[in-house]
Amino acid sequence: MDIYPAIDIYNGKAVFLTQGRLEDIKVYGDPLNYALKFAEKFNRMHIVDLNGAFTGRPENLGIIEKIIRETGVFVQVGGGFRTLNDINNALLIGAGSVIIGTKIMDSGFINSINTDFITASMDVIDGNIAINGWKNISKNYIDVYLSLKNKIKRFIYTSIKSDGVFKIDFNKKFWGDEYFIYAGGVSTMEDVKFLEKKGFSGVIVGKAIYEGVFKC
Numbered sequence: 001m002d003i004y005p006a007i008d009i010y011n012g013k014a015v016f017l018t019q020g021r022l023e024d025i026k027v028y029g030d031p032l033n034y035a036l037k038f039a040e041k042f043n044r045m046h047i048v049d050l051n052g053a054f055t056g057r058p059e060n061l062g063i064i065e066k067i068i069r070e071t072g073v074f075v076q077v078g079g080g081f082r083t084l085n086d087i088n089n090a091l092l093i094g095a096g097s098v099i100i101g102t103k104i105m106d107s108g109f110i111n112s113i114n115t116d117f118i119t120a121s122m123d124v125i126d127g128n129i130a131i132n133g134w135k136n137i138s139k140n141y142i143d144v145y146l147s148l149k150n151k152i153k154r155f156i157y158t159s160i161k162s163d164g165v166f167k168i169d170f171n172k173k174f175w176g177d178e179y180f181i182y183a184g185g186v187s188t189m190e191d192v193k194f195l196e197k198k199g200f201s202g203v204i205v206g207k208a209i210y211e212g213v214f215k216c
Contacts, residue, residue: 001192002202003216004046004076004181005038005209007031007067009060011051016207018164022054028210032067038209039071041216046183046204052080053101056132058090065093076119084113091117097154102131105138110151119181120152125160142174149178156204159184164207173199187213 007014014031018024028034031047038045047067052058058080068075077090078099090098101121103109122141123130129138138144145155155178159169162185170182182195183204192203208214 001196001200002044002181003042003192004044004202004204005034005042006046006048006183006204006206007034007038008048008050008206009063009079012060012063014210015050016164016210017050018207024164031063032070034210035067035071039073042073044074044202045071045076046181047075047077047079048099049077049079053078054080056080056082056102058086061089061093064090064095068094078119078121082109087113087118099156104144104148104152105129105131107147110148115152118152119154119156120148121156121158123158123160130160145175149176152178154179156181156183157200158182158204166208166213168195170195170198175199189214189216192216 009031014028014034016026047064049058049060064077074096076097076099077095081087081098081100082103087098097117097119099119099121104120124141127140129141129144131138157180162169165185166187168185168191179201181202181204182200186203186205187208195203205214
């Protein structure tokens with residue numbers, strides 16, 4: 001089971017937004033310092049450019065490049081990647097995979113790119129996908145998965161309601177042999193083991209790791 005410590009970057013700082021709300025922001029500090037600390041225990045990282053998630057274009061690639069270079073770990077990066085140029089820029093700085101959220105709803109865009117290095121982010125609330133920085137609600141998440149399963153082999157399933165509340169929320173596996181990562185409320189190794197039994201290949205740990213709740 002792969003564990004991805006999360007680094008959300010906003011205005012150059014490592015932060016956490018409970019359930020994606022900017023008004024509920026907590027600032028932790030220098031993202032590189034956290035990345036170096038995480039790299040001592042983990043060989044993977046999940047990094048989101050929150051400025052990019054809200055504006056639609058990555059704004060913290062310089063920091064992310066430094067993290068990738070100085071840690072040497074596999075980094076999946078997301079936040080505002082909605083053009084081929086921005087995806088290519090992330091790959092050029094060494095990202096192992098680029099996370100696509102809002103643009104997974106655009107079949108023309110998906111068909112136009114090489115999806116070998118793409119992770120589709122399915123951010124779910126009440127059974128539907130949230131897009132545009134979780135500000136808008138779109139289609140049913142299973143319908144979205146079915147539309148992508150023959151094109152993309154790497155996914156993140158995020159339970160928005162569980163984000164930052166130390167409580168996971170997932171019922172049963174709905175996918176095939178794709179690589180699926182769970183995010184939202186993971187706070188213990190018991191959560192990790194439970195999600196592994198559910199069929200996930202990896203988990204993302206955010207607030208719990210910063211607050212010292214997650215022990216491994």
